[in-house]
Amino acid sequence: TMIYYGLKIIEPSVFLPVTVIICSVVSISTGSSWSTASTVGIALVGIGEGLGLPRPIIAGAIISGAYFGDKLSPMSDTTTLAPAMAGSNLFEHIKHMLYTTVPSYVLTLIGFVVIGLRKTSGGEVDTAQINEILNALTGSFKINPFLLLIPVFVIGMVIMKVPAIPGLFVGSLIGAATAIFVQGSSLKEALYSLHYGYVGHTGMPMVDELLTRGGLDSMMWTVSLILCAMTFGGIMEKSGMLGRIAQEILKFANTNGKLVLSTILTPIFVNLVAGDQYLSIVIPGRMFKESYEERGLAAKNLSRALEDSGTMTSPLVPWNTCGAFMMGALGVGPWVYVPYCFFNLISPVLSVIYGFTGFTIEKIKKEDK
Incomplete structure (x- = not known):
């Protein structure tokens, strides 16, 4: 109908x-x-x-x-x-x-x-x-x-x-x-x-x-992939492997622009290796929180970057839980729809541009301190 x-x-x-x-x-x-x-x-x-x-x-x-x-x-x-x-x-x-x-x-x-x-x-x-x-x-x-x-x-x-x-x-x-x-x-x-x-x-x-x-x-393959991704992601987090990699990334983030860039790239990396969008928000969120505070940047800058990257790129990875679901529900093969997900591709790029230009990057207010 x-x-x-x-x-x-x-x-x-x-x-x-x-x-x-x-x-x-x-x-x-x-x-x-x-x-x-x-x-x-x-x-x-x-x-x-x-x-x-x-x-x-x-x-x-x-x-x-x-x-x-x-x-x-x-x-x-x-x-x-x-x-x-x-x-x-x-x-x-x-x-x-x-x-x-x-x-x-x-x-x-x-x-x-x-x-x-x-x-x-x-x-x-x-x-x-x-x-x-x-x-x-x-x-x-x-x-x-x-x-x-x-x-x-x-x-x-x-x-x-x-x-x-x-x-x-x-x-x-x-x-x-x-x-x-x-x-x-x-x-x-x-x-x-x-x-x-x-x-x-x-x-x-x-x-x-x-x-x-x-x-x-028809959804059993998708469900099994989601279970595998969640299990693998949990092992990566609890064993400390993701945290160790993240620490190396933090060494690069010595300016506000590089910090935002690192915040954008890390959730993409987690989406690729852990296969779950929740981990791509939780792990970088915990990891970068103190760095934003030390630089006097408002927490909403971090939360925006996490969404622009972790949430937006999760359906673009075929073995991610979101990518697997979208492929199964819409009946498309891996990667073929990625070039047309304009909204998901543009959001993290804009976030990086804002980070280096300082546009809309707000400082911590005195009352928030």
Whole structure:
């Protein structure tokens, strides 16, 4: 239903920036990039491919929007974790992040507007094909705008802070019930789809490819990689290996600019070797806290750098928990979507520029001392 109405409503030339904005709104509301990618993100992949756009570009737009909220929403776990590690106030931290977030977001939208215009101006979007997709969908399914209430309900549960497991479980039950009572599937087919995924049989190969999705079974590789990454990251931290490497990095940070650069590079390094975004915030946060205090720099400078780097680069690493999840949810291979994650790539670069120029780098106030 979301694919059907998306193809009818969204103009091909503005699909990519609209995708960024939709995912931004959902992620700000839920505070979760994972929930955003696995709900509206999946539908947007179907719509974008129906419009003739490559999946890696669509995935880049989805991830850019999803991590906008993951970075700024007070309900996001990383948004609360970074100031906790740095010793800054949550809302001061969010306000301070706007200096890097807003320019990065504007540049991201401009980038996707340009790509969208280039992809559609060359006649790459086939309206006849879109009509074929719409006919295939209406010929195989009962399409009704009331069915949109189901994803809205699931997203609403996340906004109301219903824990993820019961929230997604209820969403799965509603989806299965809808398949049985609205679409006419049997209980056996619904249960099979939950575990092994759904296989499309519309008669149109492109639509079948769009609709064919894995169930629980398809996510086992992602889950196993997450478990391995968490275990390996824990060993790296508790054994002191990461801390020892970090101490060497601190020797380089003898100016404010180099300190911010070191703060940006260290979470990227942790994301690469430990495979977990939480460790990429916790370890550098503890490590650099005293250095910022010694230089008289406000803690919110540290917390912003941790988010600009640790949170933003986590989905860009395929063996990181976030990268593995995005690949599994959006159905893309490793690295192919990375060049199009404009928001995630621009944010750490801006943070480094601010560090060396001193722009928005605030000192510790007397009352804070």
